[in-house]
Amino acid sequence: MSIRPHLVPSFLQLTNQKIHLRTAHSQLIGYWSVEYGGLNQVFHIWKYDSYSERAAVRAALSQDPSWVSDYISKAMPMLSSQENEVTYLVPWSHLQTPPQTGGVYELVSYLMRPGGPAVWGEAFQAAVTSHDAPGYGKLVGAFHSEFGLLNRVHALWWFESADQRAEVRHKAHHDARVVAAVRNSVMHLESQENKLMFPCAFSPLK
Template identity: 50%
Template sequence: MLVLRSGLTRALAARTLAPQVCSSFATGPRQYDGTFYEFRTYCLKPSTMNEFMENLKKNIHLRTAHSELVGFWSVEFGGRMNKLFHIWQYDNFAHRTEVRKALAKDKEWQEQFIIPNWVLVDKQELDITYLVPWCKLEKPPKEGVYELATFQMKPGGPALWGDPFKRAVNAHVNLGYSKLVGVFHTEYGALNRGTVLW
């Protein structure tokens, strides 16, 4: 089982006093862009993690037959416990729409995973993210300890904060502290966020 360490670090992030801004659907030109990554988080009811994970191990092949799974982690430190975090890769929004339709019609996936596991889920969250322009996705190993650091940025996206953030991330990489998997920015969901997966 993969372990994800989650934390919010303020040292590198430019903070604002404005309330959190969210976008829940695609209406602009970005919806036609290429590859994006869906950050999906399940908050499970207490003491249901083992049951959920056993069912997942038996049935994840049914889900990955439809689209690419970058990684699946459980939260060990920071934030709410009983949390699972996974990243799905899509070619574009049309691809995601096709996958979601196919999953809804996949009786084996629905009966073996969704129906028995849905009662175990207390809450789910979803963000659509893109890699920042200067970062390529490195495929994570199957097992290990990971850190997911989220930074609340000033509005404007990577065009505004990208260069200083890149220097800070590269300084960390160059010191050899950990291996970088990817640097993402949120397009739909909780906006003005930069996320680094180590």
């Protein structure tokens, strides 16, 4: 979600004050402001157990006068664009809590070649776990797109700081196991991008 540049502080302040109106309806996993890899952006993850639950939540929100008048009517004019994606955790990943608060998050998004996990699932898992197992980052979760841009997978990582991320990335580049796993996975890869994000004060994941 992109915010008009001069309104970023106002948007974050309003959201901090009124997010309880939204979390009264469904579970917020995390809410971040993007520091590197995008400008004037926020990124957030919400959990639903089914599509019917999401539909019911959206219907309830549209009928919630406080949400509409106190937040949506004020926040929407501050935005320049929005997009959403439905994802699910890949079978081998579980949502993890970082070992401490106060760190930074990296969202790495991979566009894979068509074919789905049956074609590239094992190679992707090996590439991700080769970083996670030795401690080259803390994997919070790995997700696969269901609606939105298809054949896209995301890995959400936690680091103590941006500098600590740079340090462990440098070490990973010299780890033969990581190099081999990545080399095997890139044959299935079309493109990738990443964002470094700071958790907002009200984000459950900090």
